[in-house]
Amino acid sequence: MEGIVVSGPGRYLPDPTEGIINSADLPQAKVIRRSRNFAHRPCPRCGKSCFRQTTYTRVLHDLGDLVLGRPRDVHLEYSQHRCTRCKKFFNADTTEYALPRAHYTHRVVSLAVRLVVEDGLPYQAASWHLWRDHRVFVPFATIQNWVEAGGKKGSPPNVDELSRLGPG
Numbered sequence: 001m002e003g004i005v006v007s008g009p010g011r012y013l014p015d016p017t018e019g020i021i022n023s024a025d026l027p028q029a030k031v032i033r034r035s036r037n038f039a040h041r042p043c044p045r046c047g048k049s050c051f052r053q054t055t056y057t058r059v060l061h062d063l064g065d066l067v068l069g070r071p072r073d074v075h076l077e078y079s080q081h082r083c084t085r086c087k088k089f090f091n092a093d094t095t096e097y098a099l100p101r102a103h104y105t106h107r108v109v110s111l112a113v114r115l116v117v118e119d120g121l122p123y124q125a126a127s128w129h130l131w132r133d134h135r136v137f138v139p140f141a142t143i144q145n146w147v148e149a150g151g152k153k154g155s156p157p158n159v160d161e162l163s164r165l166g167p168g
């Protein structure tokens with residue numbers, strides 16, 4: 001048995017996850033719970049206050065926990081409402097955290113796009129950097145989609161909102 005390896009400034013420690021390519025083998029994510037679950041919400045079309053019909057949970061991959069070396073997932077609970085006047089369903093707004101149907105928080109997308117657009121990293125290298133230094137697994141093809149979908153130089157949306165997510 002070897003003793004505990006103490007890491008010091010500037011000391012090189014190989015990443016124990018290097019070479020893992022199957023995301024099922026990655027360390028288990030730490031779960032952060034957030035709620036956009038409301039009893040009533042105003043209808044976006046007519047403004048009528050509408051009862052909650054049901055509740056859903058979105059899982060969003062966030063920047064990881066570097067102290068524990070684990071990924072971090074936001075479990076974002078949100079309510080779905082039905083407007084009896086418009087006869088339409090609508091969801092509580094979750095865009096503070098992520099774009100509709102996205103699987104990653106805004107700040108993961110912002111960072112990934114910045115690595116490619118500002119730092120000039122190839123997609124594969126950006127993907128590895130996100131995992132090694134931020135403990136978030138993003139396939140390089142996903143990063144490519146983000147960049148091509150408009151990751152031009154400049155501020156991504158909601159950058160000021162991102163800090164409010166904060167660590168747990």
Ligand SMILES: [Zn+2]
Nearest residue numbers: 043046083086
């Ligand atoms: Zn309505």
